[in-house]
Amino acid sequence: MARLILRIELDSKVRIGEDAIRLLELVEAKGSISAAARTHGLTFRRAWTVLDEVNRMFKTPAIATQCGGIDGGGARLTDFGREIIDRYRAIESIATCLTADELSALEAAANGP
């Protein structure tokens, strides 16, 4: 079945999408940026850059790093970081459910895998 991949563009023109959300989820699960990066198949540097962009995008940080440098003491999601994930996944779920007929029509017209 065809699926929607969403990015959200804020007024400031910065965008947050599936990659950043998945990284936030992995930081929550793994407790460190390096473990999240490894699981997602990204370099630490790339993961750090994506998460730093998310932290700068909003008034409240999404990720808090503990002492020992950016990853030395681990990293955890803030309450606001959890809120971003929840809102993104809610948007994804609402959008996917309510456009299912249109998505099915496009899939029916598509060449197979």
Add this chain to the structure above:
Amino acid sequence: MARLILRIELDSKVRIGEDAIRLLELVEAKGSISAAARTHGLTFRRAWTVLDEVNRMFKTPAIATQCGGIDGGGARLTDFGREIIDRYRAIESIATCLTADELSALEAAANGP
């Protein structure tokens, strides 16, 4: 206001997004791939590649080129090409309207432009 940017991933894992849709709209308006590319700020080669991907993605072509080579005789949207645009814009509009509360909440938490 925050806005949604959508890509649709088909079962075959190919994706169609805003850039391709905008190019289809511009081919319809301008009647040639080169004029569409110029208006969208893309090279002809890049625009051709994007549109060729769309043509291969579905059982029916979205763009028909007239004699004189790929762009020598101009290009036009097929009925199916128009259908793709209509379905994408319908998905965008439904998804944006029905997730407006979540989008507003994210925008309210964002740093300004």
